[in-house]
Amino acid sequence: MSVPALEVRGLVKHYPGVKALDGVDLVVQQNEVLGLAGENGAGKSTLLKALVGLVAPDAGSIYVRGEPVRLRSVVDAANHGIGMVFQEQSLVPNLTAAENIVLGSEGPAVRRGVYRWEVMRRLAQEQLDKIGSPIDPLARTDSLSFADRQMVEIAKVLRIEERTQHPPVVILDEPTSVLESKEIDTLFAQIRRLREFATVIFVSHRLDEVLDVCDRVSVLRGGQSVGEVATAGAVPRELHRMMIGSTGSDDHYHENAAATVGSEQPRLSVRGLSGTTFQDISFDVAPGEIVSIVGVHGSGREDVCRALFGAEPTTAGEIRMDGKKIDLPSTRAACAAGIGYVPAERKLEGMVGAMSVAENMTLAKQQARCAGPFVAPKKQATLVDSWIRRLSIRTPGRDTAIQRLSGGNQQKVVLARWLVAGDIRLLLLDHPTRGLDIGARSEVYRLMRELAATGVATVLLADSLEEAIGMADRILVMNDGRVATEVACPNGAKPSPLDLVKEMV
C-alpha cells in the first residue's frame, strides 16, 4: 500500500479545564474518503483545526505523505496540500466568486497591483470546471445560493493543488448541515468526483450520510480515537454505540434531588409557535419541571429557545406564562413575565466581561439594588454577597471584574442575575455547561435541581444527550424545525441515547 496521504499520531491539545484532544490517531489513505464521527465535544473540530494550522497541538505529530510537518497557519497547511471548507463559510461576501477562489494567491491575475479580470475569470473557471460547477465566476458571492457558495469554497480549496505536486487533502467540516436534500445529493456527487484526484475528510452529524459517502469512518470520543469502521455493510447503530460508549455516572446529575413536578396549571404553555427556522412548536412546562429540547445542529432548537425569550422574531403562535399570554414578545416582556435566559455564548451575550460581579448580577433586575432611581450601595452589597454565599461563587469579592473568574463561577453569576429579584418563574438555559469542567458542571446541575424544587420551570438545551437525559423530566426531540416526538424521562426509567438519536436524524 502506498504512503498515507495524512497521518496523525498521538495528538494532544489542552484547553483550560478541558482536554480537547487526548492522543488522537488518524490515518487517511490517498484518494480515500474518510468520515469523522463523534458527539459534540468529542474533539472533531479541534482535530480539524490542528490539521489546517489553526490550533497548535501540545503534543503528537502530523505526517503528510510520510513526512513529519509542523503546521503554523492556514497558508502553511495549504503549502502542504491541506485545505478545509469551513463550517461557517469563509468567503468574502462582497467580492466576486472568482476573487474568492484566487484570494491570497492571485498569481498572474494581478500584475503590479492591477487586476486582469479576464485572467482571473479564467483561473477561477479552471477550478470550477474541476468540480463541474456552472457558477458564473464574476457573480458576487453574496448573490449566490448557500449551496453554490459551498461549491465556490471547494473550488477555492482545490486551488492548493497548484502549490503542491501532490493530490490535495480536502477537509469538509459539516458541509451538509445547512443544505437541502437535493443540494446534498449534488455535494455527494462532488465528493465522489473529488476522490478521483484528491483525498477527502468528511465530517457530519448525520451518520447515514457518513456511511453513504465515506469509504471508512473513524470515531472520536472524549478526545480519543475509539475505533474505525469500514462503511461497506455497516449500519448507523454500530456507529452510535461507538460514539456514545458506555458512561456510568454516580448521580452526576443529582437525580435524587429531582423535584416533584407540579401537576396544576402549566407554567409555560407554547402553542403553534413558528418562526423562520421552526414551525408549529407546541409544548407545556409545569412548575418545577425540567424539559430538555434535543436535536442536531440546524434543528431549530436554539431559535425556539431565543424566541421564547423574545429575542427571535416569530410569525405565528402564542406563548403563555401561568395562563397569561405574553403580548408582543420581546426580551423586555419576557423579563417582566419572570423568564430568565442564559445564552450559549456566555462571553458574548451572557456577561459584560469588564464589569464587576455585582453589576453583572444586577444587570437585568436593577430594581433589586436600587432605591428609587438611585443605586443603593448597601442594598446591593448585601444582596450580591448573599447570592455569592448561597451559590458558593468563588470570587475575590463582589467588585472583581467577572472576566477574572473561572467559567463555572461566571456562569453562576449569570444564573444569579435571574434570581436576585426573586421573581423568576421560568429559566431558559442554552448550553449552560458549555466549556465547564466536570466539577463546575455538577454544581450547575445542583443549582438547577434546587431551583426546580422551588417551583421554577426550566427549558434546557443540553450540551450532550447524556446531560439532557440526566437532567430532564421530559425530552422534546426536534428535527428540521419541528417537534418530532416527546419522550418522558422520569427517574429510573430514562430513555437510552440511541432511542433519541433515531428521532433526531
Next chain:
Amino acid sequence: MTVTSEVVNAPRRQSRRGASFRDAGPPVALIVIFLIFAALSPQFRSTDNVQNIVDAAAVLAVVTCGITFVLMMGSIDLSAAGVMGACALTVSLLVANNRNDNDFGLLGIAVAVLLGCAFGCVSGLALVLLKVPSFMATLGMSAVGLGVATLMFAGVQPNISDTMVKGLAIERFLGFSYLTWIAAVCILVGWLIQRYTRLGRYAFAIGGAEEVLLLSGVKVNPYKVAVFALAGAFYGLGGVMVTSQLGAGLVQAGDGYDFSAITAAVVGGTLLTGGRGGILHSAVGVMLVMVLTNGLVQIGVSPYWQGGVEGLIVVAAVAAAVIPQRRRNQVVK
C-alpha cells in the same frame, strides 16, 4: 420538509455581477429631489444654476473620493480638515505669493498632495502598528495638520499671485470650471483604483470580511496604510483646490469638509461598517447633498432653517438606506 422543498423548487435567483437594486436608492432619490426642486423653482432649473451646483461640488467630491476608500474598509477618517489646512498653506507658500519669492507652480501642487499622502500614511501606521482606532488616530492627525498649518500661517495670510493656480477656479472649459474637471478626473481615477487594483479590491474585502483575508494568508496591514495614504493625497488636492478658490492659503481651508464628506459618502450608500458602496455611490451622494443645499436656497427656505432641514433629510436618507438590514436585537453604535 414541505416548506424546505418549496425553496428548492423556486427558480434559481439570477446572479448579479455589479450593482443591485439596493444600490438604486440614492440615484433615484437624487433624480426625485432634483425634479421636485426643478418643478418648484424656475431659477433652480436654469443652466447657470446647474453649472453652479456642479462647480460648488468639486472640492467636496475630491475629499469624498478619499474618504470613501477608508469607509469601504470599515475604518473612519476625521483628518480631512487638518490635512487640507496644512496642504493649503503649503501650496500657497510654494507657488508665487506675497510672503516669499517661491514660484514652483505645478511642483508646489505636487508637494502639497504628497504632504497629504504623508499625513494619511502616519494615520495608517498609527492604526496598524500602534493599534490606535482610526477614529482617534485621524482625529489626532487632524489636530496635527491644523497645528502645522498655523505654524506656516504665522499670522500673515499668504495671498497667491500664481495665475495658473488662481485660474483653476476661474477659467472654464465646456461651461464648467477647471476644478470641476479635476474632480471628474479624481472620480474616474478613484473608480479605476476601486475596480481594477488590488488596493481597491482589498479595501472592499477588508470591509467585507477581514478574517477571511487573514485565513487566506493575505497581509492586510500594508493595504490599510496605503488606503489612508491614498485618502490623504485626495485631501491634499482638496486643500489645493480651496486655495485656488480663495486665492489665499488659510488654516481653515478644510473646515467642515471632514463631516460633509462622510455625510455625502453615507447618503450615497457607502456604509460606515464597510464593505459596501464605492466611488460612484459617493459621487451620487455628493450631488445629493449639493442639490439639497442649493435647492433649499432656490425655493426660498429661510437660511435660518436650512441647516436643520438638511440634517433631517440626511438622517432620513440613511434610515431608508439601512432598512434592508434591520433585524431583531440588532446592536447599532
